[in-house]
Amino acid sequence: MTAGIASLGMYDHPAQQAANDALWTALGEALRRRGVAAPERLDRTRPPEAIWRDPALLIAQACGYPLVTDPDLDLRVVAVPVYAVPGCAGARHFSHIVTRRDDGRRGIADYRGARAAINAATSNSGYNLFRAAIARCAGRTPMFAAVIDTGSHRGSVAAVAGGDVDIAAIDAVTWAAIARFEPEAVAGLRILAATDSSPTLPFVTSRHTSRTTLALLRAALDEVSTAPALAETRDTLFLERIVPASIHRFAALRGLERDAARAGYARLQ
The missing domain is CATH 3.40.190.10 (Periplasmic binding protein-like II)
Incomplete structure (x- = not known):
């Protein structure tokens, strides 16, 4: 079984890269224990936008706006993070x-x-x-x-x-x-x-990912978001927990776009 692609490139400040690597090591191990082929390392060779379009994508974090505005972006929402940042409560x-x-x-x-x-x-x-x-x-x-x-x-x-x-x-x-x-x-x-x-940046997978694997991704994300051994890692990433979600959560982002157009301000200028 070929391992898919993994990326955590949306919040990957140089001072956070070791924490993202540690989170991925734990997440990859949790997936492999569940029978999911997971890569050993995160892909940092391409920008996140290119990785989103890879049909072999197993897990990545994406911006929610193109998720609902770009018809060529063929992704499935897995979960959303909750961040320990003031004003960012409730995913x-x-x-x-x-x-x-x-x-x-x-x-x-x-x-x-x-x-x-x-x-x-x-x-x-x-x-x-x-x-x-x-x-x-x-x-x-x-x-x-x-x-x-x-x-x-x-x-x-x-x-x-x-x-x-x-x-x-x-x-x-x-x-x-x-x-x-x-x-x-x-x-x-x-x-x-x-x-x-607005909703936080979702964890996504390719639309080709099976529903069985989707459920296993959610279980593995839940495991690493609560594991005591990863508390310091999560703190470096401001990550409080991860909760399951679907694309319906992001419909409001398209609503903001429509509201701006109705106000005569379809583009920022």
């Missing part, structure tokens, strides 16, 4: 809208004509939630002088800190990791506002 997360500490503007509406950063137009936390927040005050007109795609939340943090842009939305779990492991990167920033909350 939900949100984004911090951030600016520089020395920027005197006090509210989102004050940033008309500013420069904004996104990590990707396919991102829920860096784009979809950000757009929903801006749509409420944009008045059906462009809000920003420029919107720059940085390619990552870490890139957006650097762009704001360096003065290339004035404002960005940063996933709260990513922000917590940067604040813990690279406090100097966010020392010059402040949180301006919070976006709406």
Whole structure:
């Protein structure tokens, strides 16, 4: 039996990679005990977006927004994480809208004509939630002088800190990791506002994965999310527990997109 592909690349700060490796070692062993062929190592050779499209995908973490907007993304939701990050209770997360500490503007509406950063137009936390927040005050007109795609939340943090842009939305779990492991990167920033909350990034598998294997994946995830020996590993990843879920949980993300369009703000601009 050929082992599938595994990735934990969505929250994989360099200071968290050893913890993700330890989590995967335990998860892989739990799967193999249940008769599921699991790879020995996580795949870090490709971006997560490419791994999602691999029909051999056994387990990965994905963004929920493309899950419900990209018809070519053939994935099945396995479970969702609960994070020990303030404001992320109940398998939900949100984004911090951030600016520089020395920027005197006090509210989102004050940033008309500013420069904004996104990590990707396919991102829920860096784009979809950000757009929903801006749509409420944009008045059906462009809000920003420029919107720059940085390619990552870490890139957006650097762009704001360096003065290339004035404002960005940063996933709260990513922000917590940067604040813990690279406090100097966010020392010059402040949180301006919070976006709406939304379901956390799901653990997914290929649509080709059998329902039997799906059930075994859920059981193995539950095991590693409660194992006492992994407490320190989970703390490094801000991981409180993992609960079963389906794709229906993410329908609200498409609703945010539709609400913004109805407000005359179909794209962040």
